[in-house]
Amino acid sequence: xxxxxxxxxxxxxLQLIFSxxxxxxxxxxQIRTKLVVxxxxxxxxxxxxxxxxxxxxxxxxxxxxxxxxxxxxxxWESVDGAAQAPVPEQxxxxxxxxxxxxxxxxxxxxxxxxxxxxxxxSDYSVVVFGDVNPGAEIIAGGDIIVLGACRGMAHAGAxxxxxxxxxxxxxxxxxxxxxxxxxxxxxxxxxPEHPEIARIVDGIVMIEPAEQPLEN
Amino acid sequence: MGEVLVITSGKxxxxxxxxxxxxxxxxALTGKKVALIDADIGLRNLDVVMGLENRIVYDLVDVVxxxxxxxQALIRDKRYETLxxxxxxxxxxKNAVNPEQMKKLCEELARDFDYVIIDCPAGIEQGFRNAxxxxxxxxxxxxPEVSAVRDADRIIGLLESEGKSNPKLIINRIRPHMVKKGDxxxxxxxxxxxxxxxxxxxxxxxxxxxxxxxxxxxVTHPSSLAxxxxxxxxxxxxxxxxxxxxxxxxxxFLSKVKKFLKL
Numbered sequence: 001x002x003x004x005x006x007x008x009x010x011x012x013x014l015q016l017i018f019s020x021x022x023x024x025x026x027x028x029x030q031i032r033t034k035l036v037v038x039x040x041x042x043x044x045x046x047x048x049x050x051x052x053x054x055x056x057x058x059x060x061x062x063x064x065x066x067x068x069x070x071x072x073x074x075x076w077e078s079v080d081g082a083a084q085a086p087v088p089e090q091x092x093x094x095x096x097x098x099x100x101x102x103x104x105x106x107x108x109x110x111x112x113x114x115x116x117x118x119x120x121x122s123d124y125s126v127v128v129f130g131d132v133n134p135g136a137e138i139i140a141g142g143d144i145i146v147l148g149a150c151r152g153m154a155h156a157g158a159x160x161x162x163x164x165x166x167x168x169x170x171x172x173x174x175x176x177x178x179x180x181x182x183x184x185x186x187x188x189x190x191x192p193e194h195p196e197i198a199r200i201v202d203g204i205v206m207i208e209p210a211e212q213p214l215e216n
Numbered sequence: 217m218g219e220v221l222v223i224t225s226g227k228x229x230x231x232x233x234x235x236x237x238x239x240x241x242x243x244a245l246t247g248k249k250v251a252l253i254d255a256d257i258g259l260r261n262l263d264v265v266m267g268l269e270n271r272i273v274y275d276l277v278d279v280v281x282x283x284x285x286x287x288q289a290l291i292r293d294k295r296y297e298t299l300x301x302x303x304x305x306x307x308x309x310k311n312a313v314n315p316e317q318m319k320k321l322c323e324e325l326a327r328d329f330d331y332v333i334i335d336c337p338a339g340i341e342q343g344f345r346n347a348x349x350x351x352x353x354x355x356x357x358x359x360p361e362v363s364a365v366r367d368a369d370r371i372i373g374l375l376e377s378e379g380k381s382n383p384k385l386i387i388n389r390i391r392p393h394m395v396k397k398g399d400x401x402x403x404x405x406x407x408x409x410x411x412x413x414x415x416x417x418x419x420x421x422x423x424x425x426x427x428x429x430x431x432x433x434x435v436t437h438p439s440s441l442a443x444x445x446x447x448x449x450x451x452x453x454x455x456x457x458x459x460x461x462x463x464x465x466x467x468x469f470l471s472k473v474k475k476f477l478k479l
Contacts, residue, residue, distance in 0.1 A: 115369045115370060117373055133409060151409070
C-alpha cells in the first residue's frame with residue numbers, strides 16, 4: 001500500500017503530514033485506514049496538529065477532516081507550517097520505498113557507545129552500533145536494536161506502539177519499556193550468551209532468544 | 217609545545233590527586249619539565265600531597281585575576297628541580313575562573329613545560345569544565361567499584377561532547393586476591409563497560425597513605441608496589457611499550473614454607 005500521509009511526533013504533539021500533490025479524498029481514506037488499525041495509539045480526546053491546514057484546505061475539506069477525526073474522538077488544529085518544509089522530501093523517500101517498507105519509515109543510526117547520562121530520543125526506530133551503558137537512555141517511537149551490550153534504559157514504541165521490540169546482542173538493560181509497559185531487570189542478571197529480543201506478550205514484556213527470524 | 221593532561225574521574229576519592237602527584241613526580245624523575253595544576257579551587261590538597269603547602273604565596277586565581285605573574289605563583293618542588301606546582305586558591309570557589317582563562321593558562325604553561333598535569337575536582341560542574349578546558353589529553357582514574365565505573369563512563373561521555381576523544385584509563389586500588397576470589401570487579405569487567413585504552417593498573421598499597429601524610433609521592437619510594445605501577449604508566453605515556461605488572465598475589469618462599477608447616 002502506498003502511504004502518502006503520516007503521523008509524526010513533533011515536540012510532544014502529533015502532527016498529520018500529507019502531500020499537497022494527492023487528492024484530498026485519498027488523504028481522508030488513508031487517515032481512516034490508520035485510525036482503524038491504531039485507534040489505541042491515538043487515544044481519545046487528543047489534539048492532532050495539521051500544519052498550515054487553514055491555508056491548504058478549503059472550508060469543506062476542513063469539515064471533512066473534523067468529521068473523520070471526531071469518529072475516533074480526536075480533535076485537530078491548524079498550526080504554522082514550520083515543520084512543513086522537509087515534508088515533500090520525506091514523502092518522496094517514503095513513496096519510493098512504500099512497496100516493501102510500510103512499518104519503518106526512518107531509522108536513527110548511532111555509531112558509538114552511549115555513555116551514562118546520554119539520552120537519545122527519536123520518533124522512529126533506533127539502531128546503535130556500540131553499547132548502551134548504565135545510566136544511558138534510548139527512547140524510540142519504533143524498535144530499538146543494539147549491536148552491542150544494552151545496559152541502560154530502553155523505551156521502544158514510546159508513542160504507544162505495543163508491537164515495538166527491543167533487540168540487543170547482550171540484553172542487560174536495567175529497565176525495558178515498550179509502549180506503556182515497564183519491566184525491570186531481575187536483581188540477579190546473568191550475562192546472556194546470545195542475542196535476545198524483548199516484546200510484549202499478553203501485556204507483559206517477554207525476553208526470548210533472537211536467533212530465529214522474527215515473525216510479524 | 218608540551219602535553220596538557222587532565223586527571224579526572226567524576227567520583228571523588230578514587231585517587232585523582234594521588235595520581236596527579238605521582239605522575240608529575242614520575243615525569244620529573246625521568247628529567248622532564250613538569251607543571252602540576254591544582255584545579256580543585258576551594259578544596260585544594262595537591263600541595264599537601266606534594267608537601268609544599270608552606271611555600272604557597274600566590275595561587276591559580278591570583279594568576280587568572282592578574283594579581284601576580286604566572287612565574288611568581290609556580291612553586292618549585294623541594295626534591296626535583298624540574299617539577300613545579302600551581303596551587304589552587306583555598307578561599308575562593310570554582311566560579312572564580314572560567315574555561316577560557318584556564319585554556320589560556322594551559323597554553324602558556326605548555327610553552328615552557330614538557331608536561332602540564334591538571335588535577336581535576338570531583339563532579340561534573342564548573343570545576344570539571346574549567347579543568348578539562350585546556351587539556352590535550354584526558355586520563356580517567358577509576359577504582360574497581362560499580363559506582364566509580366559509572367561516574368567514569370559519564371565523564372567519558374562528557375569529554376566526548378567537548379571534543380576530547382580517546383581518554384586513557386587508570387584503574388586504581390585493585391586488590392588482586394579479592395579479584396581472584398571474584399569479590400572485586402576485574403580489569404576485563406571494567407574495560408568491557410568503558411571500552412577505552414587502559415594506561416595502567418595500580419594495586420592497593422598501604423604505602424600511599426603513608427606517603428600522602430608525609431607529603432612525599434609514593435613514586436619516590438622504590439620498594440612500593442604502587443610506585444612501580446606509576447613508573448610504568450609514566451613510561452607508557454612517554455611512548456614506551458611496558459607490559460602490565462603481574463597482579464599475582466606475591467607469596468614468598470618463606471611464607472610458603474610457613475603455610476606448609478601449619479598444614
